[in-house]
Amino acid sequence: MGLSLLNNPTNPAVMQNDLHAKTNAKAEVSKSSIPSEEEIKSKLDTFVKEEHEKASLAAIQNADHILKNANSENKLDDTLREFKEFHEKISNLLFSNLDTSSDRKT
16 A cells, blocks of 8 residues: 555655656756857857858958959950050041042142
């Protein structure tokens, strides 16, 4: 009969033991869910590295954009310079032909 009282779930002593067991289990779960200092440092290092990589990538993309704009401006400048040179050559040829044709008339 003494053993049946200890195994009875309504027995206050058994209920008290169950409560302690549940409390201890919850405490163990809580302890295991709290990360260690090393885990926290590792996660912070990872976060900082990822943020640094994001910032670096953004800076690289910005630099690429600036270079593309500069290259297109340089291409426009080169095209304009080539056009001016072409215009000058054509003008020289035209005026030299005009000068030659006017010399022939006289």
